Amino acid sequence: xxxxxSLLGSLTRDLPFLYGPLFLIVAATLMIWPxxxxxxxxxxxxxxxxxxxxxxxxxxxxxLTEPGAGFSNMFRVDGLTKGFQFLCILAGLITIVLxxxxxxxxxxxxxxxxxLILFSISGMMLLVGATDLVSVYFSLELMALCVYILxxxxxxxxxxxEAGLKYFLLGAFSSGILLYGISLLFAAAGGTTTNLxxxxxxxxxxxxxxxxxxxxGVLMVLVGxxxxxxxxxxxxxxxxxYEGAPTPITxxxxxxxxxxxLGAFVRVFGTGFHGIATDWVLPLSFIAGASMVLGNVAxxxxxxxxxxxAYSSIAHVGYMLLGVLSSDVQAxxxxxxxxxxxxxxxxxxxxAVIIYLQGKGEGERIDDFxxxxxxxxxxxxxxxxxxxxxxxxxxxxxxxxxxxLFKLAIEQGFVTLTVLALLTSAxxxxxYLNVVASMYFKEPVxxxxxxPLSTAFTFVLTVSxxxxxxxxxxxxxLLDWTAKIVLG
Numbered sequence: 319x320x321x322x323x324s325l326l327g328s329l330t331r332d333l334p335f336l337y338g339p340l341f342l343i344v345a346a347t348l349m350i351w352p353x354x355x356x357x358x359x360x361x362x363x364x365x366x367x368x369x370x371x372x373x374x375x376x377x378x379x380x381x382l383t384e385p386g387a388g389f390s391n392m393f394r395v396d397g398l399t400k401g402f403q404f405l406c407i408l409a410g411l412i413t414i415v416l417x418x419x420x421x422x423x424x425x426x427x428x429x430x431x432x433x434l435i436l437f438s439i440s441g442m443m444l445l446v447g448a449t450d451l452v453s454v455y456f457s458l459e460l461m462a463l464c465v466y467i468l469x470x471x472x473x474x475x476x477x478x479x480e481a482g483l484k485y486f487l488l489g490a491f492s493s494g495i496l497l498y499g500i501s502l503l504f505a506a507a508g509g510t511t512t513n514l515x516x517x518x519x520x521x522x523x524x525x526x527x528x529x530x531x532x533x534x535g536v537l538m539v540l541v542g543x544x545x546x547x548x549x550x551x552x553x554x555x556x557x558x559x560y561e562g563a564p565t566p567i568t569x570x571x572x573x574x575x576x577x578x579x580l581g582a583f584v585r586v587f588g589t590g591f592h593g594i595a596t597d598w599v600l601p602l603s604f605i606a607g608a609s610m611v612l613g614n615v616a617x618x619x620x621x622x623x624x625x626x627x628a629y630s631s632i633a634h635v636g637y638m639l640l641g642v643l644s645s646d647v648q649a650x651x652x653x654x655x656x657x658x659x660x661x662x663x664x665x666x667x668x669x670a671v672i673i674y675l676q677g678k679g680e681g682e683r684i685d686d687f688x689x690x691x692x693x694x695x696x697x698x699x700x701x702x703x704x705x706x707x708x709x710x711x712x713x714x715x716x717x718x719x720x721x722x723l724f725k726l727a728i729e730q731g732f733v734t735l736t737v738l739a740l741l742t743s744a745x746x747x748x749x750y751l752n753v754v755a756s757m758y759f760k761e762p763v764x765x766x767x768x769x770p771l772s773t774a775f776t777f778v779l780t781v782s783x784x785x786x787x788x789x790x791x792x793x794x795x796l797l798d799w800t801a802k803i804v805l806g
Contacts, residue, residue, distance in 0.1 A: 481562025496542025609636030689762025
């Protein structure tokens with residue numbers, strides 16, 4: 319009885335402040351499954367509205383939640399938590415909007431799709447607030463298991479099943495490495511704690527004596543995180559998973575899990591391993607540099623648009639890792655958050671165009687964009703804006719977020735990596751401009767056909783394009799807004 323009363327008291331105390339948003343998402347997910355019995359086969363779309371409303375409500379509650387810690391200090395709500403939760407929820411909403419046309423066309427509108435997205439986002443919301451290596455691992459797995467299934471969601475397509483299986487097997491292997499690294503760090507800390515703040519103190523003392531156990535443990539945790547964000551050389555799952563997954567899930571993978579994993583990256587290495595930075599700064603620098611080089615160079619050879627964006631995503635992760643390397647954790651978190659927000663806007667717009675073209679049996683290959691300016695001039699203009707912003711062309715918003723991140727990297731002394739980032743950005747401009755040239759300077763194949771955009775797609779494209787075009791002009795205010803959100 320005392321234990322039950324203590325547990326009940328802990329739940330009563332911690333749930334309202336910490337898990338209001340999470341509880342709402344889980345409750346909506348559990349309501350969807352039995353509720354599906356009472357919804358006709360032609361009304362499956364209603365659950366997309368339920369999922370969207372749950373995410374909007376969860377986002378509002380998350381922003382209003384007071385800062386604090388709970389569950390034996392295993393989770394914390396602060397500016398970093400709220401900021402990256404906002405990104406994950408926004409990515410989930412965009413994914414649900416983009417999913418409708420493809421799910422209807424494939425007749426794959428099922429309740430499980432939305433439930434898995436919600437469960438995955440619940441894992442992300444836990445992950446960005448986790449302040450203990452055990453809670454970090456639990457949250458990562460909750461997020462990843464749902465994404466594995468979503469990648470293989472199209473059960474009648476071999477490519478989707480193959481992509482999901484590859485992602486699952488490599489993900490399980492990386493999770494094992496991460497867990498083993500956590501166990502080594504627990505042992506190095508004297509078997510007393512896995513809390514990040516306490517680990518920082520204990521490991522700093524042990525590492526000062528050149529402890530090999532600490533170095534091996536930190537390196538294994540770094541490998542686990544590098545896999546989750548698709549950093550080189552742990553990126554091998556990314557191109558196949560991006561290509562084989564349903565396109566809305568490809569967009570989801572490029573936005574939400576990356577945002578959550580990068581938020582956790584900042585917290586774990588900036589809080590738990592800050593005192594032993596000498597053990598992980600050099601390996602992480604190599605991962606960042608290799609991601610920039612391989613991601614951009616490999617993208618040059620791609621003919622599949624989804625694979626091109628997969629390798630592009632690897633390169634952008636390399637850029638964002640510059641923020642993780644920053645010794646100023648708060649400034650690094652701000653730079654990553656702003657870059658990730660901009661990247662989310664650009665990716666959502668680009669994938670909206672791809673999904674629209676797939677509705678006409680196109681969009682898989684770069685050649686499908688030939689002459690798009692003659693077929694759909696407004697759509698071609700929007701796609702050009704997204705691609706040029708991804709390349710970092712001024713004065714678009716992508717340039718501003720990239721400039722702010724690179725400026726921070728130089729201030730922190732990572733001059734060589736920043737120069738490498740600038741050079742590889744020039745390489746990226748080549749393959750992005752290649753798609754633009756195909757849209758504007760090549761003749762369309764077949765008849766010129768114009769198909770109207772749905773209201774939801776028009777909204778996503780209009781808002782994304784407008785933000786990218788005018789966002790830079792509000793640069794100082796945008797930086798102030800970023801600081802208020804991330805720093806709480």
